[in-house]
Amino acid sequence: MKNTAEILEALTQIATEKEIDKEEVIEGIKEGFKKAYERFFDPEAVTEVDFDEQTGAIKMFLLLKVVQKVDDDWLEIGINEAKDEFGDNVAIGDVVKRPVEFEDEFSRLAVHQVRQIVQQKIRSSERERIYNKFIDKAHELLTGKVVGMNDQGTAYLVDVDGVNASLWNKKLIPDDEFEVGDFVTFYVEDVEKDNRFSQIQASRTAPGFLKKIIEREIPEVADGTIEIMGVSRQPGVRAKVAAISHDENIEPIGSIVGPQGSRITNISNQLNGEKIDVVEWNEDINKFIMNAMAPVRVVSVDVDEENNEADIIVPDEQLSLAIGRNGIAARIVANLLKMKINILSVSQAQELGIPVQWNGNITEEELTSKDFLDATNRRKNKTNQPSKPNFKNNKTSQRANYDPIADLEQELERFQAELAKENETHEQKQEQKFAQEQVNHEEEKIEEDIKEVETNLDEIQENLKAFEEITSDDEEDEDEDFDDEDFDSYYDEK
Structure with missing residues (x-):
């Protein structure tokens, strides 16, 4: 094999272009020759590869133990043969180095192995570089x-x-x-x-995405005066954000929503119109539940801390609003609270014999008051009015044909039965889909890697005449929520 300083030049070029340590490439070459010898001759053979960083010379040796009687030609050499080959100073027990001749067939295999290993080291080094570069992000x-x-x-x-x-x-x-x-x-x-x-x-769907956008857009959140304690999203549809102020003179909801809703509208526009409700976080779980349910009023709340579950009783007139279309509103609240919730109307609680404790944010008198009933009727009238066409999706909303009370009990039963399982099932499906995508991508990537292995180290072959003799032959070879206006009007009232 011809050995020239051009090898060092090529290695330096690879190390510079790929931003990896030159020693990694040298080790890859040594390892490649060793593996080639093991595959071509004997997997148990012990070899050594020397690379002269001054001249670029590559030499390979088979290490043999000097013995009286040879049992394995690939590991041992007889004392007489050893003296003939290496001189009279050789003694039994010594290890001698027999130079390996780079014959054509072995040389092609060696170059193939070198390509694979060096390419693996390059990819590994690049992954390490990317990891170190972005881990802080x-x-x-x-x-x-x-x-x-x-x-x-x-x-x-x-x-x-x-x-x-x-x-x-x-x-x-x-x-x-x-x-x-x-x-x-x-x-x-x-x-x-x-x-x-x-x-x-x-x-762009993670709760953290919305949290960080709020932090970027709202100065009081960026400087820590207001802290985001939780985010729950149905991406592109609706989200709830729990916030707390560390300054008694600054109100968290108003600061995030902004004058006439300007701040929250700006954030919503960045999320394709996702409606964002901001509620105040409270360390008292009962109070936090009531805040999270807004604008729905809570008649009664009973928390089972041991099972991380809560029974929430709401006015009959607001049950559909509390659940939302296909359970979206309730699911968002459950995710924000990080607990299972069971939402019932006053009538359902009474039918089931569940005590109504009246420990919520509406009294029995308020529940039957004219103001509350009038407000509820206004919501129903808004809901039953034909809604405006949704030009963004080039289709007309079907809310006009939706009766929010019809089949409500059946929808509630389905929601309460599926809520605990839905997130897990969704994640499993997504993981299965993603896994299949990875399998498909893996199969195509294997072919790409094979081609890449055969071509990437052409930098060495093309630039180094030292490899010409070795490589000459080788070169041949979701639905909308219940009613956005109900939630939006909540902030107008604030």
Whole structure:
């Protein structure tokens, strides 16, 4: 084998371009030759590879133990043969180094192994570099430029400071659509060391995405005066945010909502119109539940702390509002509270024999008052009026045909039965889908890696005439919520 200083030049070039330690590439070459020898000759053979960093010379040796009687030709050498080959000073028990001749077939295998191992080391080093570069960005917002989509069309590829992050379809807000060249902001859920598809776990649906946008847009949140204690979302539809003020002179809801709702509207526009309700957090779980249920009034609340569950009784007239279409409103509250909730009307509680404690934020007198009944009737009238066309989705809302009271008991029963299981089931489906996407991507990536392995180290072959003899032959080879106006009017009243 020809050995020249050009090897060092090529290694330096690879190390510089790939931003990895040159020693990693040298170790890859040594390991490749060793594995090639094991595969071509004997898996138990002991070899040594020397790389001269001054001249670029590569030498390989088979290590043999000198013995009186040879049992294994790949591991041992007889004393007489050893003296003939290495001189009279050799003694039994010594280990001698027999130079390995780089024959054509072995050389091709060696180069193939070197390619694989060096490429693996390059990828491993790149993953380590990306991890170290972005680990401090976990749970923060990043903005990148859309450069395309993956081959399966299941994720946008977003360039962030020279690194591609995959923004998967399941992590997009409904109606999210981007073109190549668009800039998109996302939340970094995690940064992984070994994920070959995307080390940066990007999301626009995570609760943290909304939390960080609020922190970015609201100065009182950014400076810590107001703290976001919890976020629950149905991405693109509705969200609830629990906040607390550490300054008694600053009101958390009003600060986040802003004058005439200007601040919260700006944030909502960044989330494709997602309606955002802000409630005040309270360490008293009963009070927090009542705040979280707003604008629904709470007649009675009974918390089972041992089972992390709560029975919430609401006025008959507000039961449908408390549950929401397909249980969205109740599910958002449950996620915000991080507990299972059972919502019942006063009538249902009485039928089931559940005590009505009247420990909520509405009294029995208020429940039957003219003001409360009039307000409830106004909501019903709004709900039963034909709604405006939704031009964004190019279709007319079907709320006009929806009777919020019809089949309510059946919907409530279904909600209470499925609420505890729904999140887990949804996550399982998403994981299965994602796993299948990964399998499909893995199969295609294997072929790409094989081609990459065969071509990437051409940098060495093309630039180093030292490998010409070795490589010459090788080169051949969701639905809307119950009524947005009901929630929006809550803040007007505030």
